[in-house]
Amino acid sequence: xxxxxxxxxxxxxxxxxxxxLAASRKELDAMGFVFMAGVTGIGGGTLRDLILGVPxxxxxxxxxxxxxxxxxxxxxxxxxxxESRYRLLLWLDAAGLAAYSVFGAWKGLVxxxxxxxxxxxxxxxxxxxxxxxxxxxxxxxxxxxxxxYVTAALAGAGAFTLADLAGLPVMAAASIAxxxxxAVRAGALRFGWRLPRYRSRPGRRPEEIE
Amino acid sequence: xxxxxxxxxxxxxxxxxxxxLAASRKELDAMGFVFMAGVTGIGGGTLRDLILGVPxxxxxxxxxxxxxxxxxxxxxxxxxxxESRYRLLLWLDAAGLAAYSVFGAWKGLVxxxxxxxxxxxxxxxxxxxxxxxxxxxxxxxxxxxxxxYVTAALAGAGAFTLADLAGLPVMAAASIAxxxxxAVRAGALRFGWRLPRYRSRPGRRPEEIE
Amino acid sequence: xxxxxxxxxxxxxxxxxxxxLAASRKELDAMGFVFMAGVTGIGGGTLRDLILGVPxxxxxxxxxxxxxxxxxxxxxxxxxxxESRYRLLLWLDAAGLAAYSVFGAWKGLVxxxxxxxxxxxxxxxxxxxxxxxxxxxxxxxxxxxxxxYVTAALAGAGAFTLADLAGLPVMAAASIAxxxxxAVRAGALRFGWRLPRYRSRPGRRPEEIE
Numbered sequence: 001x002x003x004x005x006x007x008x009x010x011x012x013x014x015x016x017x018x019x020x021l022a023a024s025r026k027e028l029d030a031m032g033f034v035f036m037a038g039v040t041g042i043g044g045g046t047l048r049d050l051i052l053g054v055p056x057x058x059x060x061x062x063x064x065x066x067x068x069x070x071x072x073x074x075x076x077x078x079x080x081x082x083e084s085r086y087r088l089l090l091w092l093d094a095a096g097l098a099a100y101s102v103f104g105a106w107k108g109l110v111x112x113x114x115x116x117x118x119x120x121x122x123x124x125x126x127x128x129x130x131x132x133x134x135x136x137x138x139x140x141x142x143x144x145x146x147x148x149y150v151t152a153a154l155a156g157a158g159a160f161t162l163a164d165l166a167g168l169p170v171m172a173a174a175s176i177a178x179x180x181x182x183a184v185r186a187g188a189l190r191f192g193w194r195l196p197r198y199r200s201r202p203g204r205r206p207e208e209i210e
Numbered sequence: 211x212x213x214x215x216x217x218x219x220x221x222x223x224x225x226x227x228x229x230x231l232a233a234s235r236k237e238l239d240a241m242g243f244v245f246m247a248g249v250t251g252i253g254g255g256t257l258r259d260l261i262l263g264v265p266x267x268x269x270x271x272x273x274x275x276x277x278x279x280x281x282x283x284x285x286x287x288x289x290x291x292x293e294s295r296y297r298l299l300l301w302l303d304a305a306g307l308a309a310y311s312v313f314g315a316w317k318g319l320v321x322x323x324x325x326x327x328x329x330x331x332x333x334x335x336x337x338x339x340x341x342x343x344x345x346x347x348x349x350x351x352x353x354x355x356x357x358x359y360v361t362a363a364l365a366g367a368g369a370f371t372l373a374d375l376a377g378l379p380v381m382a383a384a385s386i387a388x389x390x391x392x393a394v395r396a397g398a399l400r401f402g403w404r405l406p407r408y409r410s411r412p413g414r415r416p417e418e419i420e
Numbered sequence: 421x422x423x424x425x426x427x428x429x430x431x432x433x434x435x436x437x438x439x440x441l442a443a444s445r446k447e448l449d450a451m452g453f454v455f456m457a458g459v460t461g462i463g464g465g466t467l468r469d470l471i472l473g474v475p476x477x478x479x480x481x482x483x484x485x486x487x488x489x490x491x492x493x494x495x496x497x498x499x500x501x502x503e504s505r506y507r508l509l510l511w512l513d514a515a516g517l518a519a520y521s522v523f524g525a526w527k528g529l530v531x532x533x534x535x536x537x538x539x540x541x542x543x544x545x546x547x548x549x550x551x552x553x554x555x556x557x558x559x560x561x562x563x564x565x566x567x568x569y570v571t572a573a574l575a576g577a578g579a580f581t582l583a584d585l586a587g588l589p590v591m592a593a594a595s596i597a598x599x600x601x602x603a604v605r606a607g608a609l610r611f612g613w614r615l616p617r618y619r620s621r622p623g624r625r626p627e628e629i630e
Contacts, residue, residue: 022623024623028564031568031571032570034570035543035547051260053265055473056471058540066536085623086623144236144238150244150245151241260470261466263475324482326486327482327485333455337455353556405449413442413506414506
């Protein structure tokens with residue numbers, strides 16, 4: 001439980017920054033930045049730890065709370081320099097998704113020994129913070145965007161699990177898996193990569209049906 | 211802890227199918243189907259287990275994860291055959307609500323021995339997956355619909371708890387309670403059964419008040 | 421763990437009332453009132469207890485469930501007498517926020533001994549019930565309102581933590597901290613107190629950016 005923790009700090013920091021960017025888009029005050037950074041930064045890992053039945057990571061190690069506050073402060077003072085905060089949010093979200101898909105899978109594997117649970121905790125850790133951010137900010141969820149999202153988290157969690165089962169050293173497995181997840185999501189953001197969408201028809205609104 | 215588990219599998223499977231139907235209405239990709247099926251299928255039970263302080267059911271038994279994936283695949287390949295996916299979603303949701311109100315009450319009763327807690331865990335297990343589904347899909351929550359919803363879950367949890375306290379065998383109590391909950395919700399869907407609504411006036415929007 | 425519990429009951433009762441008021445604004449039925457009261461009343465404390473890894477308070481002591489039901493009944497029969505339910509909701513929310521910021525900080529401090537964790541559990545306990553209420557009712561979150569909100573919760577949690585570290589008796593520290601938090605939020609409601617908002621520009625909608 002040494003170097004792999006870097007992925008945890010990285011996930012928390014960049015997700016916290018995306019939460020603060022969402023706060024800036026909503027023009028919240030400084031405490032709103034800290035709150036959104038905190039919820040987004042530690043939300044995914046908190047759900048993961050609750051599900052795995054282990055102590056919540058930031059209750060054990062308070063540094064994570066300070067990381068979120070620092071990310072909020074950084075964004076508060078620099079967000080006006082950014083041309084498109086939403087695009088920056090999406091790219092940071094991609095990095096956080098990649099880091100957290102790896103760390104979530106690692107922790108699921110360490111705690112339960114089950115590759116299947118590792119896939120689920122990887123995906124949940126990687127996506128839940130962003131879901132909370134979008135719900136709290138009242139924005140359309142990044143989940144509903146057309147390009148690849150959940151699939152990138154699954155690719156990262158799956159690559160880590162496979163590499164780990166294949167006997168690679170943990171940091172090698174984690175680094176490869178991070179690159180896999182980030183590459184998939186980056187391709188989605190840069191080139192609009194998408195899986196074939198469900199090709200039927202969009203849902204009607206409830207009122208139209210009855 | 212034998213046959214009653216059937217209600218758990220049934221609840222997971224049909225809620226997972228409603229999550230996949232919501233994904234189809236939003237035209238997500240295949241992984242979006244699996245994600246929405248998973249969150250909807252295991253969301254209510256996960257909350258229940260966290261609240262009761264017992265190991266989360268799908269971490270202990272991975273079959274539930276596979277059930278969700280199978281339900282997602284089934285919906286992915288057949289949803290275009292359905293005339294109204296939203297109406298199918300509502301009916302499957304009714305079956306899941308009934309099954310999960312019974313199983314949630316049973317588990318609450320087994321773990322805590324308290325009928326009052328059993329009512330709450332029955333209602334929470336039965337409703338929380340659907341709430342998550344609607345929030346993630348950005349749809350108006352099924353909770354806010356005019357016809358009976360939460361009341362059906364309470365009827366199922368209450369019928370099970372009463373029948374169990376009256377000494378009926380578990381499967382008999384569970385079957386009766388399932389039918390009670392499903393009948394109440396089916397009446398609501400088919401005939402628009404509703405309790406008297408609060409008869410004052412709808413809320414104004416925050417902007418209109420200040 | 422004696423008199424301080426009064427703040428817990430107070431927080432549950434007034435948050436439950438705000439949930440029932442939200443139900444009245446949405447014209448739900450009587451069970452909808454109870455459900456919204458329950459989720460809003462016990463939501464924040466449930467999250468707090470899960471994060472701290474202690475048994476969930478209302479599973480241990482069922483009185484809290486009955487408090488929520490009583491608050492729902494009271495609102496159901498009297499809400500039509502109120503001129504502006506939304507304004508009443510905001511003022512009750514302020515009292516609940518103050519009570520729960522104190523109790524959440526106290527519990528965080530008792531369980532972990534860490535002032536930093538106490539700040540976080542104070543803020544989370546105080547805000548999470550209201551967030552759930554707004555998400556379930558499909559209302560714009562109180563978090564996104566321009567006047568001070570999260571800051572009031574932090575002021576309450578911080579005042580309690582400081583006063584406790586300074587050696588004040590628990591009830592004195594709690595009473596002072598309650599008044600601090602309530603005064604800050606009341607000033608925000610009555611006089612529109614706000615921190616300087618982030619002064620850049622509001623976010624564009626995702627469609628406008630790409």
